[in-house]
Amino acid sequence: MHSPQSRLAPMLQKLASQSTLAEDETEALLALPYSLAHLKRGEFIVREGARATHCCVLLSGFAHRSKVTGEGDRQILSVHLRGDLVDLQNSNIEIADHSVEALTDADVAFIARQDIIDIAARYPNVARALWKETVIDGSITREWLLNVGHRDARQRISHLLCELALRQEAAGICSEPQYEWPMIQEQIGDAMGLTSVHVNRTMQGLRAEGLLRTTGRKMTILNWLGLQSAGDFSPAYLHMA
């Protein structure tokens, strides 16, 4: 790839893993204007209800998207890692319907909403790739809905662990059997519709079963098949190549 050095390479890698892009399309994507930012854990990238002006690409670290109920309970909607176009949907709508927050320290690039719209208008195949990205994001959200709606705590948590492990491998961040584990138990609870207390007890169970081990912010999966079956996990919904 002989285009000028762009920090957007992780985004390209992600898109290319799900769509085929021509040379000129790749170059146009890499040539997108962007601004960089380094975020500390807990900083917000977008706030629910704010006017959407930019789309954020994660260059390193982890982020999550969330919404809150009127009573203040938070639902984490998805977890994102390097290369993800975190709030791509904001290219299409005026007002952000959820927040985006850094889960760990993170490097991000902001691309102006209009630039996304323009490149999509100029390159139909790029439009299709971005659209597909949105579709896959939707598929993951639907699986989470199934997870939260119809699986018990042990299954939910195992399922989440499997998903993030697999996505880390796909993004080339980590490989079997050790993975980054960016979430604290309270966040797992907010993602899975459980309390942190119950997450704690359930994860103790998983460890006791010999399925995994955690040390700090790392996780080791000791029994991949076991964890997969504990989580009723099958990766089709991720639509990986």
Added chain:
Amino acid sequence: MHSPQSRLAPMLQKLASQSTLAEDETEALLALPYSLAHLKRGEFIVREGARATHCCVLLSGFAHRSKVTGEGDRQILSVHLRGDLVDLQNSNIEIADHSVEALTDADVAFIARQDIIDIAARYPNVARALWKETVIDGSITREWLLNVGHRDARQRISHLLCELALRQEAAGICSEPQYEWPMIQEQIGDAMGLTSVHVNRTMQGLRAEGLLRTTGRKMTILNWLGLQSAGDFSPAYLHMA
């Protein structure tokens, strides 16, 4: 609109309510080839795991999308009504990640996947409208995730009632205070992660509070503000104009 009579008008109405389309774009959409089918309640339109070949437009009646766990529990992911492009995401992926099923008798039009891709490639603004449709669909799924993850039974059910009432109004199907009610209690349960027994008891509560009345497959909302507040409902996530 002086284009040849097309049964796809409800789809146009839906798209036009969320995006502005030029005359030629409208005509191209209405000129899409399609095949018609009449479905009986309970018939499947697409099955999870099947190869996606067509995209389905609802011309009348209701449909839902769903996934099942390995244990056979069903999660209803969304409910659709006239004008909805029910499985638009299938234009972008090979294998359907969920099923689509008629909730009532319904008329549908099938549009070939490739035709959707082609029209999107030719008309960037149509691509954008379809993409936006996908984005809004995702927003609704995310609100459902919040609903199922962090609200109690009374809130969940009230929220669902509010959403479907509002969408029926937007689609011009019904108007205050009486609405179509296409779901049986077991389906409400499958949508909200509850058992039909508990749905039953909870809805008795809502009726006892004087919030609504149901007769057969119709529902009357007696206290819109009350139901909205019971469901912690605010319509921003629907991204209506």
Added chain:
DNA sequence: CGCCGGTTTGAGTCCATTCAAGAGGAGTGG
């Protein structure tokens, strides 16, 4: 060394489930 964020533990409570069984209503066929 003491604070702080995160994890762990305990005991009591509750919302929702399970497992039946019964009632109502709409359609069907004799």
Added chain:
DNA sequence: CCACTCCTCTTGAATGGACTCAAACCGGCG
């Protein structure tokens, strides 16, 4: 027109998974 069936809604009683509300523990860091 009645008997029969199927589907949906309703009700009851017992059970249980997850929650609440603390309090204690633990490791890292200033």
